[in-house]
Amino acid sequence: MTTRSRPAIIVAATPTSNGDLHVGHMSGPYLGGDVYARYLRATGRQVLYTTCTDDSQSYVVSTAHRRGLVPDELVRTSTDKIERSLSAMGTLMPGLPPIDDRYRATVLEFLTRLHAAGRFQLRKVQLPYARNAGAFLYDGLVTGTCPSCLSGSCGGACENCGHPNNFDELLDPKYTIDPTDPVVHRECEILVLPMEDYRERLTSYYAARTPRWRPHARQLIGELLSKPLPDIPVTFPGTWGIAAPFPETPGQIVYPWVEAMPASMYATWWTATQLGRTTAEVDELWRAEHDAELVYFHGFDNVYHWGLVDLVMLLAHGDTYTTPESNVCNEFYDLDGEKFSTSRNHLIWSADLLAEVPRDLVRFYLALTGPEFQRANFTRESLHSTSTRRLVTPWNELSDAIALAMVGVDGTRPLPTTEAGRWRAATVLKRFRLCYDLPGFSMGRAAETIVTQLGRLRALADAVDHRRNGEAPTQPGDLLLEARTLLACAAPIMVDVAADVAAQGVDLTISDDMPAEIRPFRFPSLPGTRSPSGHHAALDGVS
Structure with a gap:
C-alpha cells in the first residue's frame, strides 16, 4: 500500500x-x-x-x-x-x-x-x-x-x-x-x-x-x-x-x-x-x-x-x-505572559473568541503563533494587529488586484495555462507539502508561507496588465492557477475561505498534476476584526 x-x-x-x-x-x-x-x-x-x-x-x-x-x-x-x-x-x-x-x-x-x-x-x-x-x-x-x-x-x-x-x-x-x-x-x-x-x-x-x-x-x-x-x-x-x-x-x-x-x-x-x-x-x-x-x-x-x-x-x-x-x-500557550488558568479565571474560552473574531482569522493566528517548539504567548491585541497587517490587508489587496486583472477576460470559458505558470504553481505546492507532511509538520511555517505567497501573487496580478508596469504580461490563466494553488494549500487552515471557493466549483484537491487550462473564479475577500478595547467579560471567562 x-x-x-x-x-x-x-x-x-x-x-x-x-x-x-x-x-x-x-x-x-x-x-x-x-x-x-x-x-x-x-x-x-x-x-x-x-x-x-x-x-x-x-x-x-x-x-x-x-x-x-x-x-x-x-x-x-x-x-x-x-x-x-x-x-x-x-x-x-x-x-x-x-x-x-x-x-x-x-x-x-x-x-x-x-x-x-x-x-x-x-x-x-x-x-x-x-x-x-x-x-x-x-x-x-x-x-x-x-x-x-x-x-x-x-x-x-x-x-x-x-x-x-x-x-x-x-x-x-x-x-x-x-x-x-x-x-x-x-x-x-x-x-x-x-x-x-x-x-x-x-x-x-x-x-x-x-x-x-x-x-x-x-x-x-x-x-x-x-x-x-x-x-x-x-x-x-x-x-x-x-x-x-x-x-x-x-x-x-x-x-x-x-x-x-x-x-x-x-x-x-x-x-x-x-x-x-x-x-x-x-x-x-x-x-x-x-x-x-x-x-x-x-x-x-x-x-x-x-x-x-x-x-x-x-x-x-x-x-x-x-x-x-x-x-x-x-508546548504551552500563555495568555498575556502567564499560563492559562481556569481556577484563576485567566483564560479566553475558544467559543467566546470565535463568536467575536472570524473563524479563519482565529485559525490563521493560532497556526502562525502556536507553541510548536517552545512556549508562545497569545494576546487579543496581537491577534487583531497581526491578522490585519499580515493576512487581511494583503489578502484583500490581492483579491482586488485579481478582480482588476480579470476585467475584460471572458469568464465563461477555461483559460489556458503556460508551462512557466504550471512550474511556479508546482514549486509553491512543494513548499506547502514540506509544511504539512510528517515529520516536518508545522502550522506556523504553513501560515508564513501563505503570507509570503500573498505578496508574490499581488505582483503577478499587477503584471497581467503590462501597460501599467512595462513588464511582460502574465497570462490570466497562470494567475488563476497559482491563486487556486494558494487557496488549496491555505484551505487546511482557512476553512471558510475553502468553503467559499468550493461553492464556486473550484477544485481544491492538492495534487502534483497542474492543468493545462482553468475555469475563471472569484478570489474571495476576508472579513476584518476590530481592535479590542480593554477586557471583555466573555473573553475573560466571566459569565
Whole structure:
C-alpha cells in the first residue's frame, strides 16, 4: 500500500470533561490535528479525525467539588461545551461519541484480554491516603512536589518536566479537595502492567519513530528510557470511573489513563459510523492488517501517557494493533505572559473568541503563533494587529488586484495555462507539502508561507496588465492557477475561505498534476476584526 493510498487515523488528546476548551487547548492538538487531517483529505487520503471526552479522570471530581457541582452534571455540561467549541472551530470531527455502555464494554474487553493473557501483575504499593476523608489519592486528587524537577505537580505526571510520579513518589503530598487533611501512605494491592517487560520493543520502536518527533518530546522519551521504567497502574482503589472486573482487586476502578487506547478505538469506530463506514468490531480499523497511518496530537504534558504508556498498552496485545507513526507534540500557550488558568479565571474560552473574531482569522493566528517548539504567548491585541497587517490587508489587496486583472477576460470559458505558470504553481505546492507532511509538520511555517505567497501573487496580478508596469504580461490563466494553488494549500487552515471557493466549483484537491487550462473564479475577500478595547467579560471567562 502506497503512502498516498493508506487510510489515516488522527487522534487528538482526549479532553477531560471538567470544563470547556480554552484557546490554549485549541491552539495545540485540536487545531493541529484538524489541519493535518484536512491536508491528508485534500491529497485524496481516507481520513478519520477523532477524540472523545475523558470522563473517568479524577480532575472531574476535584473540579466538581470546587464548583459545588455533582460530577455527572459537570461531565454533561462540559461535554456539550467541548463539542460546541470543536464545531465552532470548524474541525472535521462529526461530534463527540457518547460515553455509554458500548464505550465501557470496549474498555473492559481491551483490558480483560490482557488480563486473560497474564500481562498484568499484582503489586503491593504505597499510596497517598487522606486520613480524615478515608480516601486513596491519585492524579487530580493530590498535589505536591515533583521528584524529578522539584516544581509543583499533581499526581501521575509532572506538567512541567513530563516525568511520572506514581504511587508514593510525589513529595509533600496534599489532598486537593481539603489541603488541611493529613496525607499519609498506606499499602494497597493493585494490578499493574510492568513497562520494563517491553523495553526491547520500545527501544526498537523509538529508534525508528522518534526521529519524526519534535525535540523536546524526543528528549523526554530518552530521559525515561535511561532509567528503570515504572509500572502502569491498571486498577486503583477509587470511586469515580469504570469498576474493575478483576477478582484480584475487588471494589477498585480501572485507572483512568489506561482507558485511552480503547477509548480512541471506540472514538474511531463511532466517527467512522457517523461517516457511513460501519465495521463489525469496534477495534477493527486499528488492527495491524488495515495498515492505517496512526498519528497522535497532544501537549508536552501528555508525552509520558500518549507517548509511552499508551504505546505499551498496544504492545501488550502483541502484533494485533497498529502503532503510531508519530506523536505531534506542542508546548504551552500563555495568555498575556502567564499560563492559562481556569481556577484563576485567566483564560479566553475558544467559543467566546470565535463568536467575536472570524473563524479563519482565529485559525490563521493560532497556526502562525502556536507553541510548536517552545512556549508562545497569545494576546487579543496581537491577534487583531497581526491578522490585519499580515493576512487581511494583503489578502484583500490581492483579491482586488485579481478582480482588476480579470476585467475584460471572458469568464465563461477555461483559460489556458503556460508551462512557466504550471512550474511556479508546482514549486509553491512543494513548499506547502514540506509544511504539512510528517515529520516536518508545522502550522506556523504553513501560515508564513501563505503570507509570503500573498505578496508574490499581488505582483503577478499587477503584471497581467503590462501597460501599467512595462513588464511582460502574465497570462490570466497562470494567475488563476497559482491563486487556486494558494487557496488549496491555505484551505487546511482557512476553512471558510475553502468553503467559499468550493461553492464556486473550484477544485481544491492538492495534487502534483497542474492543468493545462482553468475555469475563471472569484478570489474571495476576508472579513476584518476590530481592535479590542480593554477586557471583555466573555473573553475573560466571566459569565
